[in-house]
Amino acid sequence: MSSAMSPDEIAQRCADIMWPDDHAARGIGIEILAVGAGSAKVAMKVRQDMVNGHGNCHGGFIFAVADCAFAYACNSHNHRTVGAGVDINFIAPAHLGDRLIAHGHARHQGGRSGLYDIEVENQAGKLIALFRGRAARIKGHFFEIPDNAASPQER
Amino acid sequence: MSSAMSPDEIAQRCADIMWPDDHAARGIGIEILAVGAGSAKVAMKVRQDMVNGHGNCHGGFIFAVADCAFAYACNSHNHRTVGAGVDINFIAPAHLGDRLIAHGHARHQGGRSGLYDIEVENQAGKLIALFRGRAARIKGHFFEIPDNAASPQER
């Protein structure tokens, strides 16, 4: 049927539904660059209110940009999903004015739990942090999925 | 000599030097409740710009309040120290208006690396997150330490 949605179209639809509700992501200046089935890419500029007096970005904001990519990636299958935990490693500092890009994808998505690897890089492609997020599905969907849609998680 | 500083006085002095420089912590409304040798306790109120449309606090801000307690705890020995990595587990959601308390202490502090356990609770004492931070000392001190001061890390 012509109405079937591809996994990437489902991912885009989920992001479109999440975004208007995502005041916190917008508050820190997150820009969604791309979403796909199990993947996402977002950007954030390091602002004055994210740095200390030496111009170094707080770890919390490096975490936050990675966490946003994680959230859009793990919610891309039309199952509402929350972050259960994260292991993050800080590799290089980020500075005032840097544009951080966080992107990544599912390494595993089982029935309920998933693992997502997100990398944070700066505008020069330098690796800033490695983030491994643990996702847990909760009840609920973002939208009624057409009967003929193919979702790899529904098998 | 009467001029000797105790480890807790050293910790307080380090915090006093860090705080004016810590624009990011102040920007998210962090309040330093207590610092000691290898420990810290801070608070943060969950604001409108930290939640989604359902009033749930973003993980990034739960991380941030824990990360602040970690920063003040691991920098309390007058050695400049950065966060190398964190394992965080999200246990219960935090909501708009909650006052989150993050407190914790060193589980280990060796010559260069340390491990700090931070708990985040809400105003009712409910456990919100467990955060285990990995600290790495870099070069530098916050202030010239008097010769007769006792620092447990200098042994």
Added chain:
Amino acid sequence: MSSAMSPDEIAQRCADIMWPDDHAARGIGIEILAVGAGSAKVAMKVRQDMVNGHGNCHGGFIFAVADCAFAYACNSHNHRTVGAGVDINFIAPAHLGDRLIAHGHARHQGGRSGLYDIEVENQAGKLIALFRGRAARIKGHFFEIPDNAASPQER
């Protein structure tokens, strides 16, 4: 009723059922010292086949002794439970002939997922490793629980 089992009696019964099946734990010389509701304490002696030529114990065996304490602690509520993941930090080396003690307890046990903190110490009480295990319940119980038994996880 006099037949009601306490949470600690339930924990002991679960361990009694697990142990005969636990060839691997016996193979590395694990000794169960204590089990309780959400907690366990085990010991392991560092043998010749666990060390390198300098007499230092491989990290895998330090992990293994902690993992055993974790397994008995997280299976103590008569719900079959598996390890979903672990964050371990190695703090000091263990040596040939050391008797390692791993003990710990639940920091959180929700409906399906739990967090357990296990410490590994040597015979002198020196901290060797910190292990934070993530538990996931699967289907099944170890034994039919009497109707009047109190399990804190069943509320």
Added chain:
Amino acid sequence: MSSAMSPDEIAQRCADIMWPDDHAARGIGIEILAVGAGSAKVAMKVRQDMVNGHGNCHGGFIFAVADCAFAYACNSHNHRTVGAGVDINFIAPAHLGDRLIAHGHARHQGGRSGLYDIEVENQAGKLIALFRGRAARIKGHFFEIPDNAASPQER
């Protein structure tokens, strides 16, 4: 000069020096399949003494095979290096008779600390575990490096 060693030749030499000393790895049946600059691939067969009565491999041995790949990868630059910590996620069970392959490489190697991603798969290529190891260099080299050798860590 013709005597210059490539980074991969240095890695092979380090492994050749480590292996005779590595009683524990040999004790659990580790086979080194390949080593390179910052990478390693090893195998281990799941034996009777590694499983429980249902034939499921203990997590400790899944950890151990990954930890061996990590050890050979992070020691491949002719700097003695130890594991400081690990985040491991168990994804699927391993069974009696499985041949587990652990392989991976450095995601980052700074002056003193490194991050290594190791995957464990079974003989069918099924993902069993994801392991992220944190490496810390200590003093010492495996061999005297020729003056004209190129080591990317020596820059």
